[in-house]
Amino acid sequence: MFILNKLKTSLKGEEVFYELEREEKQKIVFNHQLGKKIKIEFQNKIFCINCGRKTNKSFSQGYCFPCFKKLPQTDVCLLRPELCHYHLNTCRDKSWGEKHCFIKHTIYLANTSGLKVGVTRQYQEKNRWMDQGAIQALPLGYAKDRWTAGKIEVLLKNDFNDKTAWQRMLFHESALLDLMAEKESVLTKIQRHFPEQDFSMEEEAISYRLQYPLQKIPSKKQSFDLGKTPVLEGEVWGIKGQYLLLSNGVFNVRKHTGYQVALELA
Numbered sequence: 624m625f626i627l628n629k630l631k632t633s634l635k636g637e638e639v640f641y642e643l644e645r646e647e648k649q650k651i652v653f654n655h656q657l658g659k660k661i662k663i664e665f666q667n668k669i670f671c672i673n674c675g676r677k678t679n680k681s682f683s684q685g686y687c688f689p690c691f692k693k694l695p696q697t698d699v700c701l702l703r704p705e706l707c708h709y710h711l712n713t714c715r716d717k718s719w720g721e722k723h724c725f726i727k728h729t730i731y732l733a734n735t736s737g738l739k740v741g742v743t744r745q746y747q748e749k750n751r752w753m754d755q756g757a758i759q760a761l762p763l764g765y766a767k768d769r770w771t772a773g774k775i776e777v778l779l780k781n782d783f784n785d786k787t788a789w790q791r792m793l794f795h796e797s798a799l800l801d802l803m804a805e806k807e808s809v810l811t812k813i814q815r816h817f818p819e820q821d822f823s824m825e826e827e828a829i830s831y832r833l834q835y836p837l838q839k840i841p842s843k844k845q846s847f848d849l850g851k852t853p854v855l856e857g858e859v860w861g862i863k864g865q866y867l868l869l870s871n872g873v874f875n876v877r878k879h880t881g882y883q884v885a886l887e888l889a
């Protein structure tokens with residue numbers, strides 16, 4: 624038995640690799656598990672990934688309610704960075720905000736369930752694309768901090784989607800897009816509204832291609848919830864985003880962060 628955490632991702636060339644930490648120093652590379660039978664059994668215990676306390680319900684992908692209400696990483700501005708309130712002196716933890724929010728953030732275009740715009744901390748951009756199931760991504764440039772990145776994203780939402788439709792991302796094969804063709808018009812709009820000290824353009828932008836370990840696409844568009852289906856069995860057909868694609872549906876690993884499970888692969 625072990626406590627679930629999100630799948631760790633790495634990009635080797637264009638190939639996305641997934642690892643699940645099962646126990647200390649024990650990892651499952653799911654790319655090597657395609658075609659195998661899997662059984663995930665919920666042990667009816669959920670633990671907060673911050674304080675470790677047992678909780679009846681997980682909030683914001685792995686936190687107990689008290690941590691959800693007090694931690695800066697579960698505040699509304701993490702999902703909507705344009706709502707940053709540090710300047711109002713109401714940040715939940717100023718030192719955390721200074722470390723994680725007052726750093727360069729990448730503004731990017733991605734092809735997930737179609738063309739979308741997004742923002743993320745510069746150091747984690749590739750992991751962000753993989754977690755979203757992007758098959759293509761193009762960094763446009765860098766905002767000076769998270770608040771500015773959020774305001775740029777709001778500006779671009781008039782022309783681009785900022786959300787990934789997970790069902791379309793998983794069950795439909797997206798056509799490749801010419802992200803470079805979109806680049807100039809987007810940059811022109813950003814630079815019209817934001818000065819150079821707020822946004823710096825990526826001079827040598829590279830369009831990334833990402834390929835996921837997919838053997839088959841399940842016909843059943845069912846997403847399993849361990850709270851309702853405590854024993855999940857199927858065959859591993861692929862991995863994309865933070866989803867295991869199984870012969871009888873899909874399982875969002877990240878959604879179940881903090882759940883104690885028993886796992887078997889054969």
